Amino acid sequence: MNKTAFFFSATEDLKLYSASEKNRNAMYAMYQACKAINRPDRYGSSIRTIMITAVLQDYASKFHRPYVRYTPDDKTVDAKVKVDLEQVLKSDFLETVAIYEDVIVQVLDQVRDQAPDFDFEGLKRDLHRAIQEEIGILD
Numbered sequence: 001m002n003k004t005a006f007f008f009s010a011t012e013d014l015k016l017y018s019a020s021e022k023n024r025n026a027m028y029a030m031y032q033a034c035k036a037i038n039r040p041d042r043y044g045s046s047i048r049t050i051m052i053t054a055v056l057q058d059y060a061s062k063f064h065r066p067y068v069r070y071t072p073d074d075k076t077v078d079a080k081v082k083v084d085l086e087q088v089l090k091s092d093f094l095e096t097v098a099i100y101e102d103v104i105v106q107v108l109d110q111v112r113d114q115a116p117d118f119d120f121e122g123l124k125r126d127l128h129r130a131i132q133e134e135i136g137i138l139d
Contacts (some may be wrong), residue, residue, distance in 0.1 A: 005038055005048065005049045005050070006034040006035070006037060006038055006049075006050045006123075006127075007031075007034060007049075007050065007051045007052070008027075008030050008031055008034045008052050008053075008054070008100070008104060009027070009031065009051075009052075009053050009054070020089070022092065022093045022096060023056075023088060023089075023096055025093060026093055026096035026097045026100060027054075027100065029097055029131065029134045029135050030097065030100045030101070030104075030131065030134075032130075032134050033127060033130035033131040033133075033134045034104075034127065034130075036130040036133070036134070037123070037126045037127055037130050042119075042122070042126075043118055043119040043120075043122055043123045044115070044117045044118035044119050045075075045117065046072070046075060046115040046116075046117050046118045047070075047075050047076070047077055047111075047115050047118050048074075048075040048076065049074070049075065049076045049077070050076075050077045050107075050108075051076070051077070051078050051079070052077075052079045052080075052081065052103065052104055052107050053079065053080045053081070054081055054083045054100060054103055055080050055081065055082045055083060056083055056085055056088060057082070057085065065080070066079075066080050066081055066082045067079065067080055068081070068107050068110045068111060070111040070114045070115060072114070072115075077107065077108075077111050079107045079110075081103045081106070081107060083099060083100075083103060084099075087099060093135075094135070094137075097131060097135055101127070101128065101131055104124075104127065105124055108120050108123065108124060
């Protein structure tokens with residue numbers, strides 16, 4: 001497989017709240033933006049798959065502990081990142097999209113030194129543009 005597959009999703013593990021429609025719409029916009037930039041070998045050969053899960057939860061859970069892991073043999077970045085639930089719940093659609101974009105950028109920055117031949121800046125730039133196109137706002 002000569003392709004960088006980029007996936008972003010959310011795990012909603014909420015006891016006291018349910019995700020709002022704006023949160024689901026923001027998540028879908030992010031998913032579509034990541035899907036839009038899946039391009040063969042555009043960013044380098046050291047990463048083929050990026051899977052980031054935003055964990056929305058309102059209690060401690062042993063099943064959804066945050067981590068960021070790069071596996072060079074599989075050329076995979078896999079991450080679960082806890083998102084500030086209170087911030088998401090009080091944010092509007094655009095703010096929620098920005099929160100999710102920031103989560104992705106943080107993960108990419110954490111693995112940057114482990115895959116030096118990968119164009120992280122190009123990926124982040126293309127992701128930002130794809131997000132702006134998806135939500136209908138161009139810089």
